[in-house]
Amino acid sequence: MRRGLAAVLSTAAAAAALGLPGCSSDEDQGSPASAPPSASASPNPTLGPQAAPLPPPEALAGVLSRLADKSVPGAQKLNLVEGATPESAGVFDQFADALINGGYTPAKFDVRDVNWSDRDPADVVANVDVSSSNPKGPHFAFPMEFKPYQGGWQLSARTADVLLAFRADATESPTTPGH
Numbered sequence: 001m002r003r004g005l006a007a008v009l010s011t012a013a014a015a016a017a018l019g020l021p022g023c024s025s026d027e028d029q030g031s032p033a034s035a036p037p038s039a040s041a042s043p044n045p046t047l048g049p050q051a052a053p054l055p056p057p058e059a060l061a062g063v064l065s066r067l068a069d070k071s072v073p074g075a076q077k078l079n080l081v082e083g084a085t086p087e088s089a090g091v092f093d094q095f096a097d098a099l100i101n102g103g104y105t106p107a108k109f110d111v112r113d114v115n116w117s118d119r120d121p122a123d124v125v126a127n128v129d130v131s132s133s134n135p136k137g138p139h140f141a142f143p144m145e146f147k148p149y150q151g152g153w154q155l156s157a158r159t160a161d162v163l164l165a166f167r168a169d170a171t172e173s174p175t176t177p178g179h
Contacts, residue, residue, distance in 0.1 A: 055153055057111035060126055060146055063153055068107040070096040081164075082147050082157040095164050103138045104130065123147050123156060 066072055067080050074089030081088065099107050110129040117123035124146050131139040142163065145156040155163070 054114050054116070054124060055146070057114055057126070059153055060111045060114065060124070060128075060144075061109040063146065063155060064109040064111075064128065064130075064144075065107065067092060067155065068096055068099050068104070068109075070100060079149065079154060081155045081160045082149070084160075091164050103134075104132045106133055107131075108133055117145060119145075120147075124153070 063080050067077055070093075074092035075086065077092040078084040078086065078088060081092075084092075099105070108131050110131070111126050112129070114124055114126040117125045126144055126146070127141060128144050129139065129141050131137060144159045144163070146153045146159075147156050
């Protein structure tokens with residue numbers, strides 16, 4: 001079961017890395033000629049929200065913690081994901097179940113490298129390490145994008161499409177003995 005979740009998480013992380021290039025914090029590790037100007041991790045200062053402070057990592061981790069919380073019904077999580085509809089509630093419940101089935105109980109979210117998005121200057125991107133409180137438990141890192149919403153933050157639809165693909169049924173693949 002964990003092998004199936006690990007495969008889904010690896011695929012999702014790769015897809016997210018391709019889809020969220022602004023999450024990189026490598027701006028100091030390459031020469032200016034190594035990346036085109038549009039791939040810069042620095043936002044365009046003329047585009048806006050940089051006058052506002054970046055959200056604290058705890059605010060973004062709070063969005064993810066609530067989304068992963070099995071005790072919160074899916075219908076109460078609609079404001080956590082951009083464009084969520086009442087039909088999304090079941091997917092949110094399945095996501096919480098998948099985390100539990102995959103050994104991420106309780107799920108722990110370490111948000112780091114918070115920066116303004118290169119795609120939409122009102123959004124932020126961050127690298128998120130997902131683990132359980134068990135030091136020997138599963139772990140993965142995932143770049144995520146968040147959008148401002150009613151004075152707080154929510155997961156972007158683009159990130160949610162990848163992240164929420166891990167539903168309870170995605171963990172049901174057969175396991176290999178010894179893995």
